[in-house]
Amino acid sequence: MTTPLVKDRIYRSPQALIGGVLLLAIVGWLGIDALFRGHGRTPWLALAALILIVPLAVAFTLRPAVFAGEDRLRVRNPFRVITLPWGEIASLRSGYSNEVIVKSGAKYQLWAIPVSLRSRKKAARRQAKAQADARGGRPGGAGRGLGGFGGFGGQIAPDHAAAGPVRAETDKVMDDLREMLESRGPAESAQGEITVRWAYEVAAPAVAGAVLLAILLVVG
Numbered sequence: 228m229t230t231p232l233v234k235d236r237i238y239r240s241p242q243a244l245i246g247g248v249l250l251l252a253i254v255g256w257l258g259i260d261a262l263f264r265g266h267g268r269t270p271w272l273a274l275a276a277l278i279l280i281v282p283l284a285v286a287f288t289l290r291p292a293v294f295a296g297e298d299r300l301r302v303r304n305p306f307r308v309i310t311l312p313w314g315e316i317a318s319l320r321s322g323y324s325n326e327v328i329v330k331s332g333a334k335y336q337l338w339a340i341p342v343s344l345r346s347r348k349k350a351a352r353r354q355a356k357a358q359a360d361a362r363g364g365r366p367g368g369a370g371r372g373l374g375g376f377g378g379f380g381g382q383i384a385p386d387h388a389a390a391g392p393v394r395a396e397t398d399k400v401m402d403d404l405r406e407m408l409e410s411r412g413p414a415e416s417a418q419g420e421i422t423v424r425w426a427y428e429v430a431a432p433a434v435a436g437a438v439l440l441a442i443l444l445v446v447g
Contacts (some may be wrong), residue, residue: 228421235294235301238400239339247288254280272443279436286429291338295407298417300327304338311335313417316408321401329421340397 254277261273286305294301300316302309304377325337411417 235296238293238295238405240291240341243288243291243339243341247284250284250288251281252283252338260372268443272440275436275440276441277436279433279440282429282433282436284424286433287338290426290429293337293339293404295404297411298414299419300404300407302326302327302335302337302339304336306426306430307336310422310424312397312419312421313408313411313414315419315421316412318345319401319408325397333421340400 258273258277258280262270262277265273278440290303290305292303294303296402298312300311300313302311311327311329315331316327317328318328320326320328321342326334326338327337328334
């Protein structure tokens with residue numbers, strides 16, 4: 228009896244998907260209108276622009292994804308697909324961008340898990356409010372007693388909020404990936420070589436569109 232395969236966890240940016248669909252709809256509407264209603268060089272310029280813009284829009288919005296499997300982390304970025312065995316990953320770092328760092332020192336950005344500083348600030352505000360509520364609605368955690376100074380005539384309530392800190396959504400995703408790295412990194416099946424494949428299916432049409440557009444603009 229064979230063991231059922233564990234499906235990969237897939238992480239993508241909902242905002243990027245929505246933005247990509249809207250962008251493609253606008254570009255398609257304008258481009259097709261210019262193709263069929265334009266005069267002179269306009270249809271050719273519209274065609275070149277579509278060949279250039281559509282692959283790039285797909286690459287940066289719809290394409291990025293992170294697939295976390297039992298033995299591998301597969302990162303699909305705009306122009307590359309990086310397959311990383313868990314055993315080769317040194318750490319997952321969150322700063323102004325989310326990155327995976329391998330034992331050789333190389334690092335790869337996780338385009339599908341963008342950092343939102345705004346979400347972090349909102350999470351920090353929610354965390355501060357939760358802590359204040361747990362302390363009786365006073366952020367300092369103490370009553371205002373004699374002379375308005377904390378610590379006199381006030382009681383500190385248990386810090387319930389500390390047990391479950393509020394986190395931004397992408398930070399939660401990075402926490403999940405770190406847990407998988409910790410649990411699967413030492414596994415024998417999670418060892419191997421890192422592979423990087425360039426996405427020529429995205430780059431080639433974009434380059435062709437750029438070349439065609441440049442020729443049309445030069446020829447006049």
